[in-house]
Amino acid sequence: MDIVLCYSILEKCKSIDVFSGNKEAVQMVWRIRQHRMVLSERLMEFYEKYFEKKGQGWLEWYQGLCTDVFYTTERSQILDSERGQEYIKENPYHNELIRLCRKTEDKIILLEPKRKIDKNIIKKLDIGVFDSKDVMDVSGNNAFSMYTLPVNGKSISEGEDSKAISKWLGRFLQEENYIQIFDNYLLTKEGIAYLKNYILRYVQDGAQINIYSCLNDSDLNEQQVKQIFQEDYYKKWMFSIWLVKSKKDSHARSIEGSKYIIQIDRGLSVFGRSGKTFQTVINIFQNNGMQRTILKESQLSKLIG
Incomplete structure (x- = not known):
C-alpha cells in the first residue's frame, strides 16, 4: 500500500x-x-x-x-x-x-x-x-x-460482504504465479463456484494452480470435474488437481503461494451464500522461503495435469 x-x-x-x-x-x-x-x-x-x-x-x-x-x-x-x-x-x-x-x-x-x-x-x-x-x-x-503481515486470527463474521473479503485476499493472490489450494470440499459445485467467483478473478493469467481435494460422488464425479476444468474460462491458468484418498491425510484448509500463505478455517466456503460470508478465522503470513506442503504419492491420485 x-x-x-x-x-x-x-x-x-x-x-x-x-x-x-x-x-x-x-x-x-x-x-x-x-x-x-x-x-x-x-x-x-x-x-x-x-x-x-x-x-x-x-x-x-x-x-x-x-x-x-x-x-x-x-x-x-x-x-x-x-x-x-x-x-x-x-x-x-x-x-x-x-x-x-x-x-x-x-x-x-x-x-x-x-x-x-x-x-x-x-x-x-x-x-x-x-x-x-x-x-x-x-x-x-x-x-x-x-494488509500488514502477519495477520493473526482475523475474525470474519457471518453476513459480511463476500466480495469485500475476496478483494482483500486478492491483493495478496495477484502477486502469486504459483499457488496450492488445500480444501477437501473444493471439488463440489459450490466449491468450484467459490473458486471461480472469488479467487481466480485475482490470480494472474498463466499461473500454476495445484488443487488438493476430495470427491463426493453425490455432488460431482471425476468425469464431471474434468469437464468443468476443460471449459474455456479455466484455460487461462495451468491446473493440476490431485484427489486426496483419505480426509485424514489432508492438511488444514489453506492457499499457499511462493510469497504468502493464507489459512482459512472453513476454506473457500467462507464466501457463503447470496454474497454474504459464513463465519471463520483467517491468518495470512509471508512465506519467507518455507517449504511448500507436499503430500506423499501414496496419499494421492492425480485427476488433472
Whole structure:
C-alpha cells in the first residue's frame, strides 16, 4: 500500500537497534516498511523543521533513518508539491498530509494521536487515520493492519460482504504465479463456484494452480470435474488437481503461494451464500522461503495435469 506518515509516527521509530533499542520500535519499522511511503518536497520540509526544533541529534537521526530505512526506491514515492485544495486551512501541515493521502488508492495516514484530525473531516473525505496502536495490531482489525503481515486470527463474521473479503485476499493472490489450494470440499459445485467467483478473478493469467481435494460422488464425479476444468474460462491458468484418498491425510484448509500463505478455517466456503460470508478465522503470513506442503504419492491420485 501507499501510506502517508506524520512525523509523530516517525519519532516513535527512534530506537531501531534490535540489540539495544526498543523492540516495539523495531517491529513498528518492520511493519511500516512493508508499504510505500508517500512524500512531497513540502512534506519533507515540515519533517526537517519539526526534528530540528526537537533538539540536538534529532535531525541527524531523522535524516539517517529516512535515508537508510524509508527513502529507498522501493519504499517511497515523491509526488508533486503544488499547492492544492485546503482541507484544513488553519493547519498547513495536516492539510499536506491529507492532500497527499487523497492521491493514493487506500487513502491512509499514520498519525499520533489520530484525534488530531477531526472525525468529521475524516468521514467527509473518506480517508483512514491510524495511530501506533493500529499499526501494531496483528488481528487485521483496521485498513492498515489488514494488509500488514502477519495477520493473526482475523475474525470474519457471518453476513459480511463476500466480495469485500475476496478483494482483500486478492491483493495478496495477484502477486502469486504459483499457488496450492488445500480444501477437501473444493471439488463440489459450490466449491468450484467459490473458486471461480472469488479467487481466480485475482490470480494472474498463466499461473500454476495445484488443487488438493476430495470427491463426493453425490455432488460431482471425476468425469464431471474434468469437464468443468476443460471449459474455456479455466484455460487461462495451468491446473493440476490431485484427489486426496483419505480426509485424514489432508492438511488444514489453506492457499499457499511462493510469497504468502493464507489459512482459512472453513476454506473457500467462507464466501457463503447470496454474497454474504459464513463465519471463520483467517491468518495470512509471508512465506519467507518455507517449504511448500507436499503430500506423499501414496496419499494421492492425480485427476488433472
